[in-house]
Amino acid sequence: MNLSNNNKDTFIKSVFIEEPFNAGWIIEKLMNDLKSELTRRGINVDIGTREDYKNQQIVLHSRSYYYKKIAKAEINSVFMTHIDSLSKEFEMKAVSNDADSIICMSEDQAALMSSLGFKNRVIGINLPHRGGFIKRPKLGIFSACYGDERKNEKWLIDYLKSLNEIQRNSLIISLIGHNWENFALELSKLNISFEIYRYSRTMPGEYEIQKEIISDLDYLLYMGFDGGSMSIYDGIFANINLIISNQCYHKGIKGALLFDDNAEFCSILDDIVLSTST
Numbered sequence: 001m002n003l004s005n006n007n008k009d010t011f012i013k014s015v016f017i018e019e020p021f022n023a024g025w026i027i028e029k030l031m032n033d034l035k036s037e038l039t040r041r042g043i044n045v046d047i048g049t050r051e052d053y054k055n056q057q058i059v060l061h062s063r064s065y066y067y068k069k070i071a072k073a074e075i076n077s078v079f080m081t082h083i084d085s086l087s088k089e090f091e092m093k094a095v096s097n098d099a100d101s102i103i104c105m106s107e108d109q110a111a112l113m114s115s116l117g118f119k120n121r122v123i124g125i126n127l128p129h130r131g132g133f134i135k136r137p138k139l140g141i142f143s144a145c146y147g148d149e150r151k152n153e154k155w156l157i158d159y160l161k162s163l164n165e166i167q168r169n170s171l172i173i174s175l176i177g178h179n180w181e182n183f184a185l186e187l188s189k190l191n192i193s194f195e196i197y198r199y200s201r202t203m204p205g206e207y208e209i210q211k212e213i214i215s216d217l218d219y220l221l222y223m224g225f226d227g228g229s230m231s232i233y234d235g236i237f238a239n240i241n242l243i244i245s246n247q248c249y250h251k252g253i254k255g256a257l258l259f260d261d262n263a264e265f266c267s268i269l270d271d272i273v274l275s276t277s278t
Contacts, residue, residue, distance in 0.1 A: 012038075012058060013043065013044065014044040015059075015060060016047075016048070016052075017060045018048070018050055018053070018070070019031065019047050019048060019062050019063070031047060034060075044056070050070060055072055057073065057074050058075045058077065059073040059075070059076050060079060060103075061076065061099070062079050063079075064102070076099050077102075078101070078103065082109075096113075101121035102121070102122045104123065104125070105127055110122045110123060110124025136169075137170075137171060138173075138174050138216065138217045139173055139272075140173075140174035140214065140219065141174070141220075142210065142214055142229075142234060144177045145178070145183050150226055151226065152262075155265055156173070157186050157187075160187070160190050160192055168192055169193070171272070171276070173194040175194065176213055176214065177197075181196070197210065197213050214234050217238070218240065219241045219242070220234075220240055222243075223245060223265065225247050227247070228245075228249050241255075243259070243265070245258070
């Protein structure tokens with residue numbers, strides 16, 4: 001990882017986050033998030049005032065307008081939130097002449113700063129959300145699984161095989177109905193997250209329980225071209241997104257994502273995966 005303004009790669013072992021004061025603002029929360037993530041990656045991280053600095057390799061100055069270089073550090077980097085006045089622009093230009101890098105809160109802001117003549121390295125990062133994790137969309141199939149693949153179940157397996165590990169972790173597959181066990185084994189081989197709901201057809205309330213499960217889905221899939229599925233009506237009733245074959249009464253369902261072949265089916269899934277895994 002190269003964080004300096006030269007061409008040498010620097011292996012990060014220790015980071016000191018210089019915090020001139022703690023106002024309990026969002027900056028302090030972001031710096032604690034950063035410490036947790038870097039620590040998880042095996043990097044030693046401390047947070048404190050400049051008097052607490054103990055020869056750590058990299059210093060990240062959390063408040064750009066209070067920047068004062070720590071000469072002993074290999075790299076002095078500055079986290080910048082915003083510029084909202086001409087005086088702050090001049091101040092940050094002076095900082096950029098002295099610091100090894102400026103970290104902005106978006107790539108767009110970094111490009112703007114570079115266009116204004118900021119020197120040394122200007123880095124733009126898009127801040128992640130602070131909710132812990134992104135909710136993965138659930139893609140469900142409400143049907144029995146048939147050995148003759150009449151409902152094109154293999155399309156889903158083939159599509160998942162084409163994804164990389166990050167993309168495979170962007171989805172949860174929900175299988176509702178009978179005879180999905182062998183299909184689930186194929187998902188296991190791909191390390192896909194999935195769940196199976198299989199209730200006895202003689203159990204009282206079986207159908208109502210399954211409809212409750214459907215209401216928790218983000219998408220209901222139906223890949224067959226065999227006249228349509230009654231489960232689509234359950235999806236409509238639950239007000240969830242439908243990814244269904246362009247046939248029969250499916251054609252008249254407003255808002256459904258319709259496909260005519262495997263390529264169109266995969267294209268629809270691509271949009272979902274890319275919006276979650278990037």
